[in-house]
Amino acid sequence: MNLDALYQEIILDHYKSPHGQGLQPDFTGEAFHVNTSCGDEVTVRVMVADGTIKEMTHDGVGCSISRASASVLHDLTDKQESNKFYELLDEFVELMHSQGKTEPNEDVLGDAAAFAGVSKYPARVKCALLPWMAMKDAMEGNTDE
Amino acid sequence: MNLDALYQEIILDHYKSPHGQGLQPDFTGEAFHVNTSCGDEVTVRVMVADGTIKEMTHDGVGCSISRASASVLHDLTDKQESNKFYELLDEFVELMHSQGKTEPNEDVLGDAAAFAGVSKYPARVKCALLPWMAMKDAMEGNTDE
């Protein structure tokens, strides 16, 4: 079924067993985002110090795409340099706006490459981006740099 | 030209030399009506006593149809019994709503029969009726009966 391009195994696995879910009490930045067209919600917390994301956690309600996206984002950024998040963000946003025409760079994006199929479904692009946009705000809310 | 059915000689003559135009200071009832869709205005004054319209005068601004209609109305009702006005009103309203399908009763309507052609022009029916409706209100405003 054509749907399998959207719901890749990796996505459904992250949805079922999300990583980094559950907000940690210590953080330097936090942001809550909601997709007004559907009501999906996510909160992202980051603890940043010395240019490094010491911890990234999230919580929320939403569809498989938005929840899996948060889980993948945790894997990609937790304990990584802050810069890496911004590089990934650019790459991921570009992929999401490619309408299925760009091959994802798996070396950079890792599990996030599995979201390539989402870009063909304009209504779902926002779902995939939701945690990324929340994390961006959380990073900027951070005063520790 | 088909227009001549609308603008009968009689109408244009009344338009050029209206009868009863100019409001008399003594009256038992007065009404001001305006056609909001075009701005035509008329004021009708009546002096009624002993069941008779002692005097009917009018003034206003408007198209040939509304002005001529006021003039004809003066001729038909001035110095006549009040009842006659109501009979004429029914007859005239019916004619105006006939969409050109009724032959006017010239014996009753006199010069007002010339307005038969107006009933084919829905936008102008209101013009012809304007002074009649004002007179109706003026008659009802009358407390002298």
Added chain:
Amino acid sequence: MSFDLANKVRPDFPILDRIVRGGNALVYLDSAATSQKPNQVIDAEAQYYREINATIHRSGHELGELASAAYEEARQNIAGFVGAKAQNLIFTKNATEGLNLVAYAFLNATLMHRNGQTKYAQYALNPGDVILLTEMEHHANMVPWQHIAQLTGAAIKYIPVSDDGVLELSEDLFTNNCKIIAVTHQSNVLGTINDVAKIAEYANAIGAHLILDACQSVPHLPTNLENLNVAAAAWSGHKMLGPTGVGCLFLSDDLLLGLPPFLLGGNMIENVTFEKSTYRSDNGKFEAGTMNIAQVIGLSAAATYLSEIGLDRVHQHEVGLTRKALTALLEMPGIRVLGPSEMSIRGGLISFEVNGVHPHDVSQYLDANGIAIRAGHHCAWPLHRRLGAVASSRASFYLYNTEAEVEQFLAAVSEIRSYFKVA
């Protein structure tokens, strides 16, 4: 049970032949959001533009006369369709505008009254007054009232909804300080058909203005607004086979004559000077500017189309389809149906949750099968919170849906949990 109606009418709806995602034939089960349009409606609009397009009520030429006559005939026809007089019918752009019109007219009355215009006393809202809504209202019949409550000092109260999606009506809620009661005729989430006659009885006993959201009833149930005894009723054309961009507002004589206007501009005025303006007293008071003439004429064609079939037949058809779907969903493992399980108080739509699968994923799965339903909170977010649902999936039926489509829908729903590996 026979489902002939759909087969008879489908040829009139060109979009129903469409092939959608994955090469599937379209199964359109989203008519509660917006209905599809028959050729009769599409052609009526096109014909208007090709033959008589002109401004109405103000042009002294033949096209203007024809357009004005067509517009007013449409008003007659649509008013007749809902058992109202033409003079009580006002055209808007959608139901949302109609409900806002009423709310803002009350706000205007309040402010004008506070400015010394005593004739509006009867419609003025003051601290201590109550606007009574229900927990199942669409945002369009909730947010405007919250807004004017905030600005006038009135309070908002709610008629509660039971766990199985029925209004918990009790006369105690209808206190004397209730000035406005705004209620939906049929819930766009639960499918519940409310007992408007009973509510009108309570409302009239305390002299409150009853405002009806008729969006989900007028298109689907035989409706007689005069018999319903409401002060106002709003609905949208696009949900009853009509064009987008047109809605209807019924106002009782009381509100029509008594409320001040809302939108201000051309047509609705009686006299304008540089200093001040006065307004018409008939339904034109509420129709400012150049109206949606073509859409009104298209909507009239839709009303004629529905009348010729008969709303009772439409309703019966929908009840048949809904009963079939409801019975199956209630028995399907991992499915929670919102709203009453009793068909007798339900219209032609069903909202449901699939355990462990988010509604967007449900609708995406169905879409991949060509089946169009809607997922989300359906503009009734507070109701979803009340029922403990993040959001829901909704299938809705109309005269053109077939029994086979319902079967396709049920088959697809039954596969969802295993696709998403939660069963």
Added chain:
Amino acid sequence: MSFDLANKVRPDFPILDRIVRGGNALVYLDSAATSQKPNQVIDAEAQYYREINATIHRSGHELGELASAAYEEARQNIAGFVGAKAQNLIFTKNATEGLNLVAYAFLNATLMHRNGQTKYAQYALNPGDVILLTEMEHHANMVPWQHIAQLTGAAIKYIPVSDDGVLELSEDLFTNNCKIIAVTHQSNVLGTINDVAKIAEYANAIGAHLILDACQSVPHLPTNLENLNVAAAAWSGHKMLGPTGVGCLFLSDDLLLGLPPFLLGGNMIENVTFEKSTYRSDNGKFEAGTMNIAQVIGLSAAATYLSEIGLDRVHQHEVGLTRKALTALLEMPGIRVLGPSEMSIRGGLISFEVNGVHPHDVSQYLDANGIAIRAGHHCAWPLHRRLGAVASSRASFYLYNTEAEVEQFLAAVSEIRSYFKVA
């Protein structure tokens, strides 16, 4: 001067082949009231209904995606047509709604500010504040301001119009207490094109919000709203070859972000609870309920149609026709032309009086010859009083009118006084 344009485009407008009263071919000179529609626009709407009709922004199925994309592409296209960004463009039902939206949003800001919401201080109107209009405004850009002035305590003042129909602009009028200035770009009675750049300069110097009524400019003149430096601009689709039932409102970032919403309901919200609601911050804040999707798409087809021809060419064509008519009318005995006699500050319409013949009789006479013009006060009653005219007759031209039509019009006008025996 060549008038090729009309002959080139006429085949696109089916109504122009119509035979009207008395067996005459239609001569449509009433485009300032509403324009006719090319097949391209009629078909775009029909195609939308036949192929992709669905609700936008909220449906999770393919039709919903297609309809949403078509709607947002239309927004892009129409915004580009007027030199604006899509994010600053809002769709309404007509210009009247757009102007009311701005006026009511200021009223809401005022009331919410008085209720303690300090973030609206910048948009609140108070006694002592002035709303500056011009004496040539259409009722749509006058009555809403009178209404909110009355409710907020602000005062209305007018920029005067000279006897020959030109604004008597002077910097003195632009006092520091002016909060809002609402001006028409081109008068629908006088034809005068106002010096918006100059007015914007004065408005900006005192920090007032300049609201432009662009009804008669956007359809006829190349317009770049960002360059014009206005806070808001409203116009109607039906006057620019588009469908009825759709209008546009441009809001600068300042008003878009700063003003509270107007119509309340679905789509425009951010969050809704039983107690209170919060609103979106983008242009969706001002688009409540199911939008006029088909009409927006039709309007986009109209914008494309006009762009392909080029607005400068349309304007030139109109100037040619108007100059011809104006020159002849100015010389005709018993005719008084309203507005400037200088073509350089005029657009494509002419209002006039025929000595001794009421405008309704003028238009009736022309109608009998198949010529459709408009008679009345053209929703500018105060202006007519100011000019000492009971009402007037107006001929207006558009890209599809021919030189021969102007000649027919002039010949008919020259006969009127003798027909009514006043010459």
